[in-house]
Amino acid sequence: MKELTIHSSKSDDIFTQLQTCIQGELREDWGESVLTFNNNYGKGTLRTIGFNWGVSLIDCDIFLNKEIRIVFDTQDLAPIEFIFITQGYFEYSENNTDSFTRLEQFQNTIISHKSDAKKTFLFPKNEHLRINFIRINRKEYLQKKNNNVSQLNQLLVSLFNDSKGEAAFKHGGSFSLRIADEIKLLNNVDATSGMLRSLSLEGRLYLILSLQLLEHKNFEENMNLPEAISKEDILKIHKLTTYILEHISDNISISTLSAESGLSPKKLQLGFKILYSKTVNEYVRQLKLEISKDYLKNSDLSVSEIVYAIGIKSRSYFSKIFFEAYDILPTDYRKHLKNKNSSLR
Incomplete structure (x- = not known):
């Protein structure tokens, strides 16, 4: 020592x-x-x-x-x-x-x-x-x-x-x-x-x-983690976030994540809610949207190609949730990015 x-x-x-x-x-x-x-x-x-x-x-x-x-x-x-x-x-x-x-x-x-x-x-x-x-x-x-x-x-x-x-x-x-x-x-x-x-x-x-x-x-105020979530469970959920990122183009379901982690669907939902203040589906959707923003900014992929790359089947649904999250459509977001004077760069 x-x-x-x-x-x-x-x-x-x-x-x-x-x-x-x-x-x-x-x-x-x-x-x-x-x-x-x-x-x-x-x-x-x-x-x-x-x-x-x-x-x-x-x-x-x-x-x-x-x-x-x-x-x-x-x-x-x-x-x-x-x-x-x-x-x-x-x-x-x-x-x-x-x-x-x-x-x-x-x-x-x-x-x-x-x-x-x-x-x-x-x-x-x-x-x-x-x-x-x-x-x-x-x-x-x-x-x-x-x-x-x-x-x-x-x-x-x-x-x-x-x-x-x-x-x-x-x-x-x-x-x-x-x-x-x-x-x-x-x-x-x-x-x-x-x-x-x-x-x-x-x-x-x-x-x-x-x-x-x-x-x-x-x-x-005694709002800390309940006993139902252990440190080992937290580590498993943390590993799942890497799995989600690596399989972002797939249809990621709770049952898939449950099988991958060995945690029950109920414990998964509880863990994500406590650790991220989101349900599993909310977390996955937010990650898909964040990745789509990066594609729109840093790649030449079309919107349809981006939709496929992040595992969303419908372009219209993607435009809908993108607008709900960022108050702008994906096509308009990319146009603004090309304008050097835009505040959205």
């Missing part, structure tokens, strides 16, 4: 100290700091981006050859950290003890440790890890106009107003594939540089943060 000690709670300082320890390459571009490494420690990429009002993002896509313990030993006021793991797991301890809490894939987690306590992250070896940390410096964030912190539940209001870091906070909440999907979009923002990229990243980040806050609210 390798142990690293970090003496700052600021994201940029953390990256500088990590670079010194693991001997990776640190570069900065358009307000983003990116640390890449491929050595005895393992390989991967870590990225941090700072935004206004004390909000920052750290995301990790790493594979470690050895177990790494990172100890944060600082007297700074700890940030509030909204953590979400889309692949793998890691463990957390507030006081650098051997008593760790395992943070699971797809689980919404919020933590903040006391100013006089050491925070420890234990990352496993031989595990592909994809982890997002949204970090909020509470003092800076409270200076933000219309921060609306007072509208949160009492637990989070107290946390944001704990200006001395006198209390520890840990929330291990429900599992959410909706948040996982939004993080995937965050990590695939296609604007290459400059203002467009910064605005896209910031918008996605705040959407993810709002979903994490909403999950906490629902959890505290």
Whole structure:
């Protein structure tokens, strides 16, 4: 096991100290700091981006050859950290003890440790890890106009107003594939540089943060996942989304998905409703429409060919549901895309 000690709670300082320890390459571009490494420690990429009002993002896509313990030993006021793991797991301890809490894939987690306590992250070896940390410096964030912190539940209001870091906070909440999907979009923002990229990243980040806050609210109000949906069921549903994408041109029925996943139709419907706020059919239809938009924008396929490619039998039905979703017909949408001055580009 390798142990690293970090003496700052600021994201940029953390990256500088990590670079010194693991001997990776640190570069900065358009307000983003990116640390890449491929050595005895393992390989991967870590990225941090700072935004206004004390909000920052750290995301990790790493594979470690050895177990790494990172100890944060600082007297700074700890940030509030909204953590979400889309692949793998890691463990957390507030006081650098051997008593760790395992943070699971797809689980919404919020933590903040006391100013006089050491925070420890234990990352496993031989595990592909994809982890997002949204970090909020509470003092800076409270200076933000219309921060609306007072509208949160009492637990989070107290946390944001704990200006001395006198209390520890840990929330291990429900599992959410909706948040996982939004993080995937965050990590695939296609604007290459400059203002467009910064605005896209910031918008996605705040959407993810709002979903994490909403999950906490629902959890505290006992609106979390029912016992009928287990973690294993969630993983099966997550795998189904890949199956749906790969078979988008087929007639995808609930019975087909039930056979593919081993979940009953009732459990499938319950799982999609909880995790995506949609029925199975609503989810499949939305995905077909999103793919059709991409075809209209980036291919020369005719509308009839697109209808066939996404597995819808009737062109008139496709036009109907496309209009219901986007308030424009597919043919008109493509015409607008060809106009460089159109706001729909």
